[in-house]
Amino acid sequence: MRRKGIGGSDAAAILGISPYKSILELWEDKTERSPIEDYETDITRFGHIMEPIIRAEFTRRTGLKVRQKNAILQSEDYPFMMANLDGIVKDPDGNLAIFEAKTASEYKRDVWEERVPEEYIAQLQHYFAVTGLSKAYIAAVVGGNTYYCYIVYRDEAYIEKLIKAEAEFWNCVVSDTQPPADSSEATQEYLNKRYLNSRKTEIVLPEGAEEIIGDYKRIDAEIKELTDIKSGLSNSIKAMMQENEVGRAGDSIVKWSSVTRNFIDSKKLKEALGESYTNYLMETKYRKLSIA
Numbered sequence: 001m002r003r004k005g006i007g008g009s010d011a012a013a014i015l016g017i018s019p020y021k022s023i024l025e026l027w028e029d030k031t032e033r034s035p036i037e038d039y040e041t042d043i044t045r046f047g048h049i050m051e052p053i054i055r056a057e058f059t060r061r062t063g064l065k066v067r068q069k070n071a072i073l074q075s076e077d078y079p080f081m082m083a084n085l086d087g088i089v090k091d092p093d094g095n096l097a098i099f100e101a102k103t104a105s106e107y108k109r110d111v112w113e114e115r116v117p118e119e120y121i122a123q124l125q126h127y128f129a130v131t132g133l134s135k136a137y138i139a140a141v142v143g144g145n146t147y148y149c150y151i152v153y154r155d156e157a158y159i160e161k162l163i164k165a166e167a168e169f170w171n172c173v174v175s176d177t178q179p180p181a182d183s184s185e186a187t188q189e190y191l192n193k194r195y196l197n198s199r200k201t202e203i204v205l206p207e208g209a210e211e212i213i214g215d216y217k218r219i220d221a222e223i224k225e226l227t228d229i230k231s232g233l234s235n236s237i238k239a240m241m242q243e244n245e246v247g248r249a250g251d252s253i254v255k256w257s258s259v260t261r262n263f264i265d266s267k268k269l270k271e272a273l274g275e276s277y278t279n280y281l282m283e284t285k286y287r288k289l290s291i292a
Helices: 008-015 023-030 042-062 106-114 118-131 156-174 185-194 209-241 266-280
Strands: 087-090 096-104 135-142 146-153 246-249 252-255
Touching: 008 023, 008 118, 008 156, 023 156, 023 185, 042 096, 042 135, 042 146, 096 106, 096 118, 106 135, 106 146, 118 135, 118 156, 209 246
Parallel strands: 096 135
Antiparallel strands: 087 096, 135 146, 246 252
16 A cells, blocks of 8 residues: 555655665666565564553643544545554544654664654655644653653645655656655665665766766856865964964864874784784675766
8 A cells, every 4th residue: 555655754755855765766666676585684673562552651641532543544635645543532622633653772862852853754744735734742752761752843835845846756656767866874774775786887867967077067166166265264263273273263163182092003903913813804885977
């Protein structure tokens, strides 16, 4: 069913803000180029196990009951948009709200301490677009022992942008046309992993490549120019600082601190270990992009 439309968890990838999945990887899944993942990871398994616990804790703390919606909802206006909700809450004023339960590891604590992670905002706005509702409660347990709960409201401007992006993506699925690569880390990681091994072949790049390469060269030149300017400004500041560690100028505080780092002298280590030196080498492989 997930391949028959776009779900809430797909929204972040389409917007290029998912830390977990690239839009290209999502497209390969929707067009059945990749196998269906019919196995559970520890993350998804414990997420399912924790969902009723988080739901119960939410009710205990708020007094609001969560009713499970055991169905996949579909937008009437945009049939490719679907929603699989964790639950529905009836507020004291009689209005309905969405309930979403999340689990997160300890390293996400700083984010949850301040706000709802961006990828889940996209998911909830997608749900608002499908259901027509305007309010959501999102409850999370972070690090296994800390509970957070936020209220998220409908954002019409966000939804308009999201629907447009999802419609363009779904058109790529229907027409079997690969969507453009975005600038996300997820896409960078996906491409580096997907095409790790190169072949000694040459191709003529498709239409539009010349314009993209031209933009790349122009931006690369601008970055180099700005890097040179930044280096000059940095040197000017250092010349003013001399041996002083802290300097002040108006509201700005400049620190030029001494830092000591330890590193392994590979040449000396190789001489000391002899042939056994190779036992301590770790190979990494990557592809380097260069444009002439």
